[in-house]
Amino acid sequence: MFHSIEKKVSSAFHSHIQVRYGIDLAVPIEQPRQSDFGEMAVAAAFQLAKQLRQAPKKIAAELVAEIAPIEGVAAMEVAGNGYINIRLDRGAYGAALLGGVAEETVATGEKIIVEHTNINPNKAAHIGHLRNAALGDTFVRMLRARGHRVEVQNYIDNTGVQVADVVAGFHYLEHKSAADVRALLADPAVRFDYYCWDLYARTSSYYKDHPESLPWRSATLHAIEAGEGEVAEMAHLVADAIVQAHLATMLRLDVEYDVLPRESEILHLQFWAAAFALLKERKAIYFETEGKLAGCWVMPGLSEEGKVIVRGDGTVVYTGKDIAYQLWKFGLLGKDFYYRPLATYADGRVLWITTDEPVESGQQFGHGTRVYNVIDSRQSYLQDVVEAGLRALGFTEQAAQSIHFNYEMVALSPRCCAELGIELSEEDRKRPYVEVSGRKGLGVKADDLMDSLIAKALDEVVSRHADNAAEENRRVASQIAIAALRYFLLKYTRNTVIAFDLQEALSFEGETGPYVQYAAVRARNILRKLEERGERVPDFAEELGREALARQLQAEDFWQVLLAASKADSAVENAVTAGEPAHVARYAFQLAQAFSNFYQKYPIIHEQNREKKVFLLWMTDFFRRQLERTAGILGIQIPAYM
RNA sequence: GGGCCCGUAGCUCAGGUGGAUAGAGCAUCAGCCUUCUAAGCUGAGGGUCGCUGGUUCGAGUCCAGCCGGGCCUACCA
Numbered sequence: 022m023f024h025s026i027e028k029k030v031s032s033a034f035h036s037h038i039q040v041r042y043g044i045d046l047a048v049p050i051e052q053p054r055q056s057d058f059g060e061m062a063v064a065a066a067f068q069l070a071k072q073l074r075q076a077p078k079k080i081a082a083e084l085v086a087e088i089a090p091i092e093g094v095a096a097m098e099v100a101g102n103g104y105i106n107i108r109l110d111r112g113a114y115g116a117a118l119l120g121g122v123a124e125e126t127v128a129t130g131e132k133i134i135v136e137h138t139n140i141n142p143n144k145a146a147h148i149g150h151l152r153n154a155a156l157g158d159t160f161v162r163m164l165r166a167r168g169h170r171v172e173v174q175n176y177i178d179n180t181g182v183q184v185a186d187v188v189a190g191f192h193y194l195e196h197k198s199a200a201d202v203r204a205l206l207a208d209p210a211v212r213f214d215y216y217c218w219d220l221y222a223r224t225s226s227y228y229k230d231h232p233e234s235l236p237w238r239s240a241t242l243h244a245i246e247a248g249e250g251e252v253a254e255m256a257h258l259v260a261d262a263i264v265q266a267h268l269a270t271m272l273r274l275d276v277e278y279d280v281l282p283r284e285s286e287i288l289h290l291q292f293w294a295a296a297f298a299l300l301k302e303r304k305a306i307y308f309e310t311e312g313k314l315a316g317c318w319v320m321p322g323l324s325e326e327g328k329v330i331v332r333g334d335g336t337v338v339y340t341g342k343d344i345a346y347q348l349w350k351f352g353l354l355g356k357d358f359y360y361r362p363l364a365t366y367a368d369g370r371v372l373w374i375t376t377d378e379p380v381e382s383g384q385q386f387g388h389g390t391r392v393y394n395v396i397d398s399r400q401s402y403l404q405d406v407v408e409a410g411l412r413a414l415g416f417t418e419q420a421a422q423s424i425h426f427n428y429e430m431v432a433l434s435p436r437c438c439a440e441l442g443i444e445l446s447e448e449d450r451k452r453p454y455v456e457v458s459g460r461k462g463l464g465v466k467a468d469d470l471m472d473s474l475i476a477k478a479l480d481e482v483v484s485r486h487a488d489n490a491a492e493e494n495r496r497v498a499s500q501i502a503i504a505a506l507r508y509f510l511l512k513y514t515r516n517t518v519i520a521f522d523l524q525e526a527l528s529f530e531g532e533t534g535p536y537v538q539y540a541a542v543r544a545r546n547i548l549r550k551l552e553e554r555g556e557r558v559p560d561f562a563e564e565l566g567r568e569a570l571a572r573q574l575q576a577e578d579f580w581q582v583l584l585a586a587s588k589a590d591s592a593v594e595n596a597v598t599a600g601e602p603a604h605v606a607r608y609a610f611q612l613a614q615a616f617s618n619f620y621q622k623y624p625i626i627h628e629q630n631r632e633k634k635v636f637l638l639w640m641t642d643f644f645r646r647q648l649e650r651t652a653g654i655l656g657i658q659i660p661a662y663m
Numbered sequence: 664g665g666g667c668c669c670g671u672a673g674c675u676c677a678g679g680u681g682g683a684u685a686g687a688g689c690a691u692c693a694g695c696c697u698u699c700u701a702a703g704c705u706g707a708g709g710g711u712c713g714c715u716g717g718u719u720c721g722a723g724u725c726c727a728g729c730c731g732g733g734c735c736u737a738c739c740a
Contacts, residue, residue, distance in 0.1 A: 053683085182739050324736055331738085334738075398668070401668095402667090501702085529702050540703090625699060
């Protein structure tokens with residue numbers, strides 16, 4: 022609602038300025054500094070002042086006097102040195118909200134692909150992966166809330182070095198066969214993703230201490246790329262099992278996907294071969310014959326020595342396969358995967374996975390017009406290489422639509438490491454924070470963190486609702502824990518390094534997910550209590566006319582609170598434009614805060630005046646809906662009680 | 664050496680394309696539960712927006728140069 026008036030005001034000013042002064046000026050709508058200045062502010066007079074060489078104040082006065090009335094706007098006034106403050110017609114605004122005037126969405130034909138999570142399937146997920154998934158999933162929800170068509174892809178790098186290292190660990194260090202790995206998988210006492218977590222760290226450190234063993238890696242990679250034999254079979258076992266573990270972990274956070282494109286198919290279905298041929302043909306890469314990169318295919322330009330795409334031993338680096346994948350996402354490769362269903366989510370949506378066996382699934386994925394790759398900032402260089410690859414192939418438009426949705430890493434503070442019993446080197450102890458490293462086995466596992474959060478939440482829930490069924494309490498505790506975790510991961514803007522702090526992550530008070538949930542639960546309780554007392558929730562449209570609304574909304578408190586609640590669409594739209602899920606989180610918190618205030622200050626059920634009571638109930642209901650919707654965009658559920 | 668990012672209250676962080684008196688949470692202190700759930704609310708203290716210049720009517724925000732920190736610059740991702 023607020024958003025559509027904003028747009029109306031902006032375009033009214035834009036066209037008036039165009040006609041009156043012949044200037045094409047984008048007119049942003051600002052928030053006045055103080056709420057008693059009005060609901061919107063326009064600073065266009067300052068911009069015009071430069072071009073017209075007149076005082077801003079004079080121009081502002083002219084604009085206010087000459088512009089035609091705008092629907093929904095009650096008054097405009099010049100303030101300060103040339104601000105134009107705008108006051109809305111409160112009764113009309115309330116009536117429109119009550120009438121449920123539909124918010125227009127931006128339905129374009131565009132298909133947006135968001136790739137996120139993308140964890141190497143060789144070990145349990147850690148806190149850093151959770152940030153990726155929370156950001157990606159929330160951004161998807163934001164886009165969908167604005168009416169965009171979005172496809173969620175989670176790329177599975179099942180033929181890369183990281184999988185190879187775990188397989189090499191099984192094969193060379195533990196002398197295990199495929200049958201042994203199978204037995205391990207079947208053993209209920211073994212948590213396979215945790216087992217691999219340790220094995221991966223062990224193998225990595227073995228390579229470090231015994232560089233002469235590095236040929237193991239190359240041999241393993243070759244075997245995996247060839248796709249045949251014992252080693253390749255082990256790689257499949259490991260990757261498939263870990264993918265299942267990751268999906269389960271992410272599902273705890275309500276993160277779901279549409280399709281899992283796998284790197285093995287990129288190789289087997291000759292995606293890479295096709296991309297390789299294209300890269301060679303268009304001279305985007307060259308074969309190095311001398312120097313230390315002799316024998317490699319190299320893409321020049323981005324760093325001093327160029328980026329190796331094909332190694333001296335003939336295997337492809339991840340970035341090479343990523344170029345092929347990126348081409349496919351845009352439908353530029355002229356090749357396609359086959360798909361088979363992997364799982365069905367609770368709402369009936371099917372998760373598909375790629376396969377190299379020709380099957381007619383009737384599914385089509387890819388062919389996006391815009392692609393967001395949710396990948397941490399450390400990989401900016403690699404993402405630049407992928408983009409440069411597209412450009413070198415002549416796909417400049419698609420290169421421009423390839424968006425690296427980057428974010429800073431999650432790190433651990435030395436204090437946090439101490440609390441978690443993680444030993445640090447002398448050097449690391451002096452740092453402000455230490456990188457999470459799967460290679461070093463250094464990090465907080467996602468499932469462990471969620472378990473701690475749930476245990477803590479359960480304590481709180483049981484202390485308040487000891488009488489409720491244990492199962493109910495567990496469900497509520499889990500919803501609270503997930504809300505706390507998602508909010509914690511989302512409240513930082515993308516380019517802030519999160520120095521993970523256990524105390525802060527475990528907090529359920531202040532600016533947290535549970536605070537938002539609590540406000541929504543209270544709003545629901547009011548409506549529930551009303552019915553428990555034998556009263557009915559009124560027919561708001563019936564009882565609250567425009568005059569009544571105008572009367573009630575004269576109270577500044579009520580008006581401000583309603584205004585805040587009505588800005589959900591505006592907040593989400595701005596957050597989409599900024600590419601910043603943190604903005605939605607902040608809005609949700611502010612909304613909850615406004616309601617908590619309102620709740621504290623005004624008894625609703627006990628209000629004696631009928632009109633006021635109905636009005637307060639309507640406000641409560643409207644708040645509840647907006648809060649639930651916004652929380653939903655953050656992937657936060659509202660528990661039945663708290 | 665080159666590229667990207669960060670520096671704002673004791674701590675952790677927000678501060679749309681420059682604009683009105685720099686904000687929030689935590690922590691600290693003082694209050695509020697016989698009244699819709701205290702995971703809450705009210706109030707207080709707390710700031711040289713890293714430093715120095717520049718652009719401008721106006722700079723936390725833009726530009727330059729410093730200082731401090733992080734990441735990348737791999738035939739790992």
